[in-house]
Amino acid sequence: MPRQLNIFIENRPGRLKSVTEILSQGNINIIAFTIQDRGDFGVMKLLVDKPDVAHLALADKGFACVLKDILVVSIQDKPGNLNKLASLLLKHNINIIDTHGFVIEPGNRGICCIESAGAENANITKILEKEGFEVLGDKEISEL
Amino acid sequence: MIWNEEMECMGSEDLKNIQSERLRQIVDYVYNNCQAYKNKLNACGISPRKIKTICDINKLPFTTKEDLRDAYPFGLFSTASKNITEIHVSSGTTGNPTVVGYTKEDLELWSEVMARVLALSGAEPKDKIQIAYGYGLFTGGLGFHYGSLKMGLTIIPASSGQTKRQLKMMHDFKPRILACTPSYCLYMAEEAREMKLDLKKSSWEIGIFGAEPWSESMRKEIESTWDMLATDVYGLSEIIGPGVAQECQHKKGLHIFSDVFYPEVINPKTAKPVRDGEDGELVITTLTKQGLALLRYRTRDIVSIKYQRCRCGRTSPRISKIRGRTDDMIIIRGINVFPSQIEHVLLGIEGTKPHYQLVVDRKAGELDELEVLVEVEEKIFSDEVKALRNLEEKIRKEIESTLGIFVKVKLVEPRFIERSEGKAKRVIDKRII
Structure with missing residues (x-):
């Protein structure tokens, strides 16, 4: 099951660099990231090739960070496809806590990362796969 | 007379x-x-x-x-x-x-x-x-x-x-x-x-x-x-x-x-x-x-x-x-505040001893302000931004009801608060009085 690394960082100069420096020293590849800004602080969410190594390296330097199970869904980069995914989740009454996406091959393939609430990720995977979505595992992600 | x-x-x-x-x-x-x-x-x-x-x-x-x-x-x-x-x-x-x-x-x-x-x-x-x-x-x-x-x-x-x-x-x-x-x-x-x-x-x-x-x-x-x-x-x-x-x-x-x-x-x-x-x-x-x-x-x-x-x-x-x-008592708007009281409140919320610091300031023509910095550690870190906001709010309300004064709560990264010889400095008083 893919995991996303979530890190608490203060909103002041140099804090992002202190995270990226540690990741760079650990030779960790960032596949995707997003930062939620809440004024004095933010939460940085990272999809990386070696989540356990990255987590240990950051925790070792004193960062407050956790690994969280997420769903990584491959979607065709065509109009209406995110809507199709969202409708499917609605149909099964699955709430999304947070999500972010990126295009990996323009016009062909995009990736959507989903943190869900209430339902088991394994169950959601089944639902999505049944409707033709490709849900990625650790190996596929590290090869993105 | x-x-x-x-x-x-x-x-x-x-x-x-x-x-x-x-x-x-x-x-x-x-x-x-x-x-x-x-x-x-x-x-x-x-x-x-x-x-x-x-x-x-x-x-x-x-x-x-x-x-x-x-x-x-x-x-x-x-x-x-x-x-x-x-x-x-x-x-x-x-x-x-x-x-x-x-x-x-x-x-x-x-x-x-x-x-x-x-x-x-x-x-x-x-x-x-x-x-x-x-x-x-x-x-x-x-x-x-x-x-x-x-x-x-x-x-x-x-x-x-x-x-x-x-x-x-x-x-x-x-x-x-x-x-x-x-x-x-x-x-x-x-x-x-x-x-x-x-x-x-x-x-x-x-x-x-x-x-x-x-x-x-x-x-x-x-x-x-x-x-x-x-x-x-x-x-x-x-x-x-x-x-x-x-x-x-x-x-x-x-x-x-x-x-x-x-x-x-x-x-x-x-x-x-x-x-x-x-x-x-x-x-x-x-x-x-x-x-x-x-x-x-x-x-x-x-x-x-x-x-x-x-x-x-x-x-x-x-x-x-x-x-x-x-x-280490400080007086804020006429009310006595001991850092240990704040610690007591934080202990009650988290069930663990958190690292914290009190910053007191008085800007020109304004009343004293107390800011409570609390380090977010792995134990209390919830990855949801909403939950962190709730935590800030909860700490603020608890301190206000216990001490009867208005405080600002700010979450900071672990090890933000300077420690000298293992003991953290609990109070920073910036007031010029």
């Missing part, structure tokens, strides 16, 4: 005799009426018979804030709680607050010393006083109220806050005396400017300011802003509340009412007396109190003391402005 000329201008020999007589009585009284004191004196091998004159006071053991805490709520009272007329409460160092109780006689004493305070400041009977100290469990409001009743002033019991209303009352009712914290007085000036009031034409001629540390430069600012005389009042609820000492119009030290509150100044480390004029911890014995009578109570306030007669004619010793504290 001098409220009690007989006591306040008494020659030193006569005063010593009265102090000696009262000390004998109070030691005898607490020994026979308060089990905790009986045990304490027995443990030191002191029998009340050994106390003959005021010079014997150094044979007595000290009383500390911890003694009050251990005796919570009424264990140090020298009378049954049914004989207590009024109870006040201030902050304790952890968990339990400090509880003080007044008998009818104690309230009479409080009225008497507060009348002396008012007279020292320059108030005359028939003056109007605006009391903008908080009424309630805090001793400030009611202490001034009782003294004003005793002196025969017209009282405006405004209590604290509602600044626009305060200024309107000042403008419409024309009180000559203002009693509040010095920072609130300056805060009101800002508000008054916004309301386009002419500050120099305010009715206030005399201010009686206390309940928080303030400096000579703040005094100058208040006096020039409002064109009024700014005097300093000192007190603490354990002793009586406001009414322990007060400046006269010469502003050369605070006259302490040593016929009822006997002062000593000691080296806080060695507990030996310092020389006259040297800084040390103020220790007070309540010579006549009935409810909560305290022997050699360590105030943790740093002052110096001098015994020369003042130009105003009073012979009472004078203490300096408070120069600091022997502990």
Whole structure:
């Protein structure tokens, strides 16, 4: 099951660099990231090739960070496809806590990362796969 | 005017005799009426018979804030709680607050010393006083109220806050005396400017300011802003509340009412007396109190003391402005705050000992602000931004309901708070006072 690394960082100069420096020293590849800004602080969410190594390296330097199970869904980069995914989740009454996406091959393939609430990720995977979505595992992600 | 000329201008020999007589009585009284004191004196091998004159006071053991805490709520009272007329409460160092109780006689004493305070400041009977100290469990409001009743002033019991209303009352009712914290007085000036009031034409001629540390430069600012005389009042609820000492119009030290509150100044480390004029911890014995009578109570306030007669004619010793504290207590908007209280609240929320720091600031023309920095550690880190916001809000509400003051909570990264020799610095006081 893919995991996303979530890190608490203060909103002041140099804090992002202190995270990226540690990741760079650990030779960790960032596949995707997003930062939620809440004024004095933010939460940085990272999809990386070696989540356990990255987590240990950051925790070792004193960062407050956790690994969280997420769903990584491959979607065709065509109009209406995110809507199709969202409708499917609605149909099964699955709430999304947070999500972010990126295009990996323009016009062909995009990736959507989903943190869900209430339902088991394994169950959601089944639902999505049944409707033709490709849900990625650790190996596929590290090869993105 | 001098409220009690007989006591306040008494020659030193006569005063010593009265102090000696009262000390004998109070030691005898607490020994026979308060089990905790009986045990304490027995443990030191002191029998009340050994106390003959005021010079014997150094044979007595000290009383500390911890003694009050251990005796919570009424264990140090020298009378049954049914004989207590009024109870006040201030902050304790952890968990339990400090509880003080007044008998009818104690309230009479409080009225008497507060009348002396008012007279020292320059108030005359028939003056109007605006009391903008908080009424309630805090001793400030009611202490001034009782003294004003005793002196025969017209009282405006405004209590604290509602600044626009305060200024309107000042403008419409024309009180000559203002009693509040010095920072609130300056805060009101800002508000008054916004309301386009002419500050120099305010009715206030005399201010009686206390309940928080303030400096000579703040005094100058208040006096020039409002064109009024700014005097300093000192007190603490354990002793009586406001009414322990007060400046006269010469502003050369605070006259302490040593016929009822006997002062000593000691080296806080060695507990030996310092020389006259040297800084040390103020220790007070309540010579006549009935409810909560305290022997050699360590105030943790740093002052110096001098015994020369003042130009105003009073012979009472004078203490300096408070120069600091022997502990880490901070005073914010007149309310005592111990870092340990904040720690207690945080422990209650997280079930784990968090790292925190208090930052106190006072921007020009504004009231004190307390910011609580809490390190977000793995244990309390929730990856949801919403949950972090909820955590901030919860900490803020808990602290506000426990301490009764408004705080700002800021979550910071682990190890943000500087630690020296393993011990974190808990308080950063940025106030320029």
